[in-house]
Amino acid sequence: MTARRPRSFYFLATLLGLFIVFLYAPMACVYILSFQGPNGGMSFPMTGWSTHWYEVLFGGTGGQGMGDIAASFRRSIRLALIVAVISAIIAVSAGMAYRRKFPGSNFVFYSAITSMVLPGIFVGFGIALTFNLLGWRVNWFTSGIGAQLTWTLPFGLLIMFIVLGRFNPSYEEAATDLGANARQRFTDVIVPIILPGIIGIMMASLTSSYEETARTQLNVGTGNTMPMEVTGLLTASATPVLFAIGTVTTLFSFTLVGLTIFALSRLAKRRTMRTAA
Template identity: 50%
Template sequence: MRSKSFYALALFFGLYVLFLYGPMIAIFILSFQGPDGGLTFPMNGVSLFWFEKLFSGGGIVNIGAAFVRSLKLGLVVMVVTVAISVSAGLAFRKSFRGAAALFYIAVASLIVPSIITSLGIALEFRLLDDLMKAYGPDWLAETHTTFMGLFTSGLGAHLTWTLPFGLLIMFAIFNRFNPAYEEAARDLGATPWQTFRFVVLPIILPR
């Protein structure tokens, strides 16, 4: 027999999940409205009219183009995150001046509210736009539109979320890494690049 507290906590958890996912579930149900329906209950008919409008590209958002842009950005973010995280993991194996400050700056986005980080990124790239218009070369300032784009501000915003996780994972991996493998490779005449490529990288790759 379960105690009353179990059912009370289960009810609280259920309400919490409903609070998180309730709006999304409501929007999903309302997406099956008829052509004359809106974001209101009761539903005015049932159809796939709005899905047809969405995938035909005739609406406000071209879902196909948006998916392709997101896929491109995701691939670039993945490559950049892996490259920086592995490099940082190798660098932090040795102590250097400012290592602690650099570490806390790198993971600060996990603590700072996302709205603050987003506003900071927007202001930063807007400032770059102003600097380009004020102090940039004439030939470049005339054709320049904005630095805010998919692979500039968009890439920076995504990296503020992916880099801290990548760094923490690589720090954990290298903390358990046995340097004897590298020493053995160097004793056998391997160069630093050969040691990284044939010894370090295969060990740290996910399995």
């Protein structure tokens, strides 16, 4: 006979259900209101159902509270992809370096982690001021990337330190016994094992970069990123096109999460098959 669940289980399950409703109910309202009719506003009740605001968004005709969404989206995606790749490269390099102690390692580590707790607006202002004093141009490809790395890189370092902290060095020792050099041990042994962690770092860095505003707004030059553009639209004549933008952005984010989970599951399945063989 199966044991009955304790009452605490149902209590905690109820709390979890209420939290999920609290978390996703406002988002559901945004998705529903994105299908307002052409004369609809920013709140209920709805005035008909249509895809008018999606047509405005993808039509790229401007007006109706749209702003320069297309250009800001392309700028944010380019910036996020570059930041994700750089964060992963630096995190893996730092993780490998920290497998052995070296002079000043604690100072370097805590200096990198400190940017997680500093107010983002001050970090962004400091980077913009430094570029200005040095006479360098402030734009998304230079100061913008540097500003966002101060936010994404600490998380990438922590993830990689955890991944490599659980790495079994016996795999490297076995590869060394078989005649593998340092490059072969890294590319053929270490990287395949820590690849899920690398994918996780890139995923976290991409999403964090895409939505970051405080550190970015003073360091991207004349063009806005997607969050900055949406913030600007909120202060202007807002229309339900903002809800359409939110719906598409959420769908895009969930798609990335789904693809990441699929890739990680495939890697885990392949590793299991190799181990069984």
